[in-house]
Amino acid sequence: MKWLLVAIIxxxxxxxxxxxxxxxxxxxxxxxxxxxxxxxxVRRAVVNPYVIAGIAAMAxxxxxxxxxxxxxxxxxxxxxTAASYLLETLLAKYVLGEDVRTRRxxxxxxxxxxxxxxxx
Amino acid sequence: MNANGNRKxxxxxxxxxxxxxxxxxxxxxxxxxxxxxxxxxxxxxxxxFTNPWTAAGICILAIWMLCDLALLSRxxxxxxxxxxxxxxxxxxxxxxxxxxxxxxxxxxxxxxxITGGVVLAEETPTRTTKGPPEHLI
Numbered sequence: 001m002k003w004l005l006v007a008i009i010x011x012x013x014x015x016x017x018x019x020x021x022x023x024x025x026x027x028x029x030x031x032x033x034x035x036x037x038x039x040x041x042v043r044r045a046v047v048n049p050y051v052i053a054g055i056a057a058m059a060x061x062x063x064x065x066x067x068x069x070x071x072x073x074x075x076x077x078x079x080x081t082a083a084s085y086l087l088e089t090l091l092a093k094y095v096l097g098e099d100v101r102t103r104r105x106x107x108x109x110x111x112x113x114x115x116x117x118x119x120x
Numbered sequence: 121m122n123a124n125g126n127r128k129x130x131x132x133x134x135x136x137x138x139x140x141x142x143x144x145x146x147x148x149x150x151x152x153x154x155x156x157x158x159x160x161x162x163x164x165x166x167x168x169f170t171n172p173w174t175a176a177g178i179c180i181l182a183i184w185m186l187c188d189l190a191l192l193s194r195x196x197x198x199x200x201x202x203x204x205x206x207x208x209x210x211x212x213x214x215x216x217x218x219x220x221x222x223x224x225x226x227x228x229x230x231x232x233x234i235t236g237g238v239v240l241a242e243e244t245p246t247r248t249t250k251g252p253p254e255h256l257i
Contacts, residue, residue, distance in 0.1 A: 017197055024193035026252040032128070033135075038186060045189060055185070062181075066165060069151040085201060092198035099248035100198045103240050107202035110237035115208060117230030 005068040012061035014084040016054045018091045023050025025096075082115035125194075129246045132191040133203055139184035140207045145214065147177025195246040202241035205234050 027044050030037060045051040089108040093100040150173030168174050191200055209231050215221040223231075 017192075017201070020189060021192045021197040021200075022253050024189055025249065027193055030190040030193045033132075033190070038190070041190060041193070042186070051189070058185075063165065066147075066151060066168065069148055070155060070168075073152075085205075088201055089198050092196065092201075096197060096253045097249055098196045098198045099245075101244075103244050104198045104202070107237040107241035107244075108198070110233045110240065111202045111205040111208075114230040114233030114235075114237065115205070117226050117233065118208060118212060120224055120226035120230075 002068065002072055005064045008064040009061050009068065010081060010084045010087075012057045012064065013081055014088050014091065016058035016061060017084075017088055018095060019050050019054030019057060021092070021096055023048045023052075023054055026050065082112050085112040085115070126246060129191070129194050132187055132194065133200075135187040136184060136191055136200075136204050137207045137210065139180050139187060140204065141210045141214070143177050143180035143184050144207075145177075145211065146173050146180060150174030150177055196248055199241055199244060199246050202237045206238045208234050209238075 023045070027041070027048060030041050085108050089100060089104065092098045150171040151168065154168045154171050154174060169178065188200075212223060212227060212231055216223050
């Protein structure tokens, strides 16, 4: 049960981040954090199919995380996302077309390894 | 991106990290008080939301979601991911300082690796794409 939840969290987290990035890049850059700017961002996001799908995926991931936190402690829950770091970087490069070179690969790898080590 | 734009992106990174840490710590504390729930029904979770720590955690995570979307509108996902991983380091250090949790040498090594990842990613440009992603998605 725990590992099923971990898999759901990792997969939905990855889908959510990639879809949200694709959707938000279509909306244009948020220039400041004034309430009206954020309200404008939300009004556009709620009719943006990528962001809707991305938030739906993150909601599934969130409820799976709540379930996991209720049966295991947070140290078990946190590394659930470790696996998704490398997968997300891969998708960022090949699906979102980002310029991922040695430094970013090294950064993602260090973070994924570090997150695993935090368990001990 | 100009220096001013870069500063805005870095401010968003900071907000995303802080709201992520506060939200998750609060939520985790609340769920430990609520106890075991494994259910596909949203109604079983409503009871959990009456716990003040859980409720506060969810409100803070809603703010995190907004900041994260704003950040993703400006920066690459492959930049945001490693940089916002500094949240793990903060959680570990908070645990050490506030809750006097023991940090084993392997956890210290994990903290060092993540910090290295954050620093490396910070040396890359925040955004490498122009406009929306055009192919595949």
